[in-house]
Amino acid sequence: MTERAAGVVTAVFGPLVRVQVGEDALVLPFRRSLHWAEGIADRRLVVGDRVALEGRPPDLVVSGVEARRTTLTRRSPGERRSRVIAANVDQAVVVMAAVSPEPNPRLLDRFLVACHHAGIEPVICFNKVDQGTAGIDAWIGDYVDAGYEVLLASARTARGVGCLTRRVAGRTTLFCGPSGVGKSALLNAIHPGYRLREGSISEATGKGRHTTSTAQLLPLPGAGFVVDTPGVREFGFWDLAPAELQAYFPEIASAAAGCSFTDCTHESEASCAVRDSAQAGKLSTRRYTSFLKLRQELEGSAERA
Numbered sequence: 221m222t223e224r225a226a227g228v229v230t231a232v233f234g235p236l237v238r239v240q241v242g243e244d245a246l247v248l249p250f251r252r253s254l255h256w257a258e259g260i261a262d263r264r265l266v267v268g269d270r271v272a273l274e275g276r277p278p279d280l281v282v283s284g285v286e287a288r289r290t291t292l293t294r295r296s297p298g299e300r301r302s303r304v305i306a307a308n309v310d311q312a313v314v315v316m317a318a319v320s321p322e323p324n325p326r327l328l329d330r331f332l333v334a335c336h337h338a339g340i341e342p343v344i345c346f347n348k349v350d351q352g353t354a355g356i357d358a359w360i361g362d363y364v365d366a367g368y369e370v371l372l373a374s375a376r377t378a379r380g381v382g383c384l385t386r387r388v389a390g391r392t393t394l395f396c397g398p399s400g401v402g403k404s405a406l407l408n409a410i411h412p413g414y415r416l417r418e419g420s421i422s423e424a425t426g427k428g429r430h431t432t433s434t435a436q437l438l439p440l441p442g443a444g445f446v447v448d449t450p451g452v453r454e455f456g457f458w459d460l461a462p463a464e465l466q467a468y469f470p471e472i473a474s475a476a477a478g479c480s481f482t483d484c485t486h487e488s489e490a491s492c493a494v495r496d497s498a499q500a501g502k503l504s505t506r507r508y509t510s511f512l513k514l515r516q517e518l519e520g521s522a523e524r525a
């Protein structure tokens with residue numbers, strides 16, 4: 221008799237995958253003729269995949285893959301097609317430093333749009349608040365007004381770490397943000413057992429001292445996983461249509477309900493509720509400008525394509 225079980229892929233090593241089954245991490249082969257749930261276009265196992273197992277321990281084999289609720293994709297420079305790099309991530313903690321490296325609200329907006337586009341709920345976390353909050357005080361309220369959850373944290377003093385720990389419990393959470401903001405440090409603060417290397421120089425260029433080049437899921441004590449991966453900063457942007465963008469700026473989407481035209485660009489129309497809100501100070505002019513710039517950028521890349 222064959223036994224059946226289910227697990228979650230936490231790492232992929234060529235012909236083998238590491239699968240979390242309850243408390244156990246097992247390194248297992250997979251069937252060549254895997255049974256893929258309908259709707260999976262990119263037929264390679266990725267971290268986060270929920271899989272069916274067959275066989276008798278310790279001779280288990282991965283036999284099937286469940287439908288993916290979300291996919292995180294990446295297109296490396298020079299590649300034409302994007303690849304799925306993780307499945308079933310349900311939320312992202314977008315980490316920025318409060319002071320250094322200098323926080324960049326335009327970059328934060330890009331991360332937020334990428335999260336929304338991937339169907340992943342973002343939470344904003346400003347780390348290193350032990351160094352002060354002077355760099356963010358002027359604009360952090362824009363994000364609270366837009367409806368985002370904003371956490372202030374310090375991996376060094378443990379401020380906000382309890383809150384983050386509760387936020388990630390039982391879910392699959394991507395930690396993303398620029399290099400050097402303290403993602404690894406925060407994860408180590410959440411669970412010291414991870415012992416992630418801190419202070420790697422550059423995840424983006426690969427010149428740093430990072431130890432892994434592919435995404436891995438790290439099991440949390442109890443339930444849930446976190447993902448700390450180099451390179452996710454490029455995720456999910458190329459296939460975004462300019463007209464889709466406003467849905468990913470929540471406060472602009474809601475102000476747009478008052479525009480006369482459903483396809484209002486909020487730029488040159490004679491009457492525009494979004495522009496009026498920005499002029500009346502009900503909407504952040506910085507977020508409004510950021511939206512317009514990002515849309516111009518998307519229009520430029522749509523023309524080139």
Ligand SMILES: Nc1nc2c(ncn2[C@@H]2O[C@H](COP(=O)(O)OP(=O)(O)O)[C@@H](O)[C@H]2O)c(=O)[nH]1
Pocket residue numbers: 347348349350351373374375376377398399400401402403404405406417418419420
């Ligand atoms: N002052 C301060 N430094 C921190 C904090 N968190 C991380 N760092 C430092 O910032 C640098 C980058 O941290 P790391 O976790 O590697 O950042 P990552 O690239 O986002 O994973 C390291 O030198 C950390 O010691 C913090 O809360 N306060």
Ligand SMILES: [Mg+2]
Pocket residue numbers: 403404405417418419420
């Ligand atoms: Mg790191």
Ligand SMILES: [Zn+2]
Pocket residue numbers: 476479480484485486487489491492493494495
């Ligand atoms: Zn408008």
